[in-house]
């Protein structure tokens with residue numbers, strides 16, 4: 307059971323030595339057991355036995371989601387199937403699902419990594435850990451569950467959904483840590499308030515370990531105010547393990563990578579060149595000691611940067627910044643590149659607008675038309691349609707100035723934007739693609 311993890315404060319050169327040792331073994335295991343890696347390394351002229359420093363990894367070719375898809379279902383296993391104890395999968399909404407397989411040791415590592423979130427929340431076995439990420443093939447539910455168990459917490463496997471019941475259990479069990487997507491936490495908070503509860507008095511939450519989707523600082527502040535707790539951001543992806551690859555500590559100044567298990571690089575997504583600390587780019591991950599599904603230089607498509615300097619918490623594992631979205635999130639609207647997070651940045655300068663919004667892209671004639679539907683804050687009421695129209699125009703103008711692109715803004719009724727129990731759907735792309 308994890309009570310403390312001395313590895314979290316190891317001098318960084320010792321962490322690097324662990325990474326080098328682990329990756330050397332992992333490269334050999336990939337080359338010897340996975341045909342895909344054998345071909346990849348041979349074709350690139352990369353010697354998997356020749357790694358002398360972590361820097362040498364730059365010579366190794368990248369891997370991508372497509373590679374994992376091409377080898378569905380079992381082509382990326384580095385161990386016999388009998389050693390695989392659990393399997394998770396990405397949703398596969400955009401194609402074939404990607405598979406993450408775990409040996410017993412991989413499952414223990416996972417629990418230990420997620421437990422860091424509870425350690426960062428100053429938690430202990432005294433905590434009641436309410437898990438309402440979805441259980442099942444999605445890694446959120448079981449990842450948080452294993453973290454709760456590893457930490458020795460009283461762990462409640464709620465899964466997502468049945469929100470009113472969630473709320474009763476949260477209240478009755480005195481849950482102190484809640485694990486779910488930030489958008490589901492917001493839905494729980496709003497529903498509790500609508501049920502006449504006062505989350506500040508009726509709940510006993512201290513921390514929320516929220517991730518699986520981007521959320522702005524504004525959204526976080528809103529959540530913290532409504533639920534009277536502290537929100538820690540957790541990052542992960544099915545391909546490398548699930549939640550726990552990096553988690554924020556109480557300082558809320560970036561997410562500590564679990565560097566004893568993952569080696570991170572930031573690259574320029576266009577050129578593939580490795581960027582120095584502090585520069586924004588695409589996160590590339592190599593698993594250090596994953597047994598069943600190791601990945602080498604996996605291009606996550608997630609945009610972040612490595613934060614230079616040390617964290618005030620004293621832990622030595624490097625931090626990544628909160629994610630800015632994905633390289634494949636980028637919308638190209640009439641030739642202009644726009645990230646949904648940029649739209650959100652503009653919206654949050656309007657205090658009348660809540661955190662619930664959705665962007666719809668459609669084709670009208672030969673043009674892409676973008677509509678932003680946004681809900682007002684609950685306490686904002688409009689006296690007249692003219693007042694709404696004026697605000698819409700004001701937001702439209704601000705978007706045009708900031709992004710150089712025309713976005714139609716519609717303020718909709720409260721609760722008009724669909725609530726999600728898992729990841730929120732912020733962008734609906736209905737554009738027709740030319741053949």
Ligand code: DLL
Nearest residue numbers: 396446517518519520540541542543544548549629
């Ligand atoms: O979302 C794993 C997870 C579960 C992470 C619970 C955190 C909490 P996938 O479904 O494979 O796995 O989706 C992975 O989600 O590449 C990011 O684009 C996005 N993502 C995950 N965490 C964050 C975060 C899980 N904290 C994809 N902030 C990743 C922003 C995130 N985006």
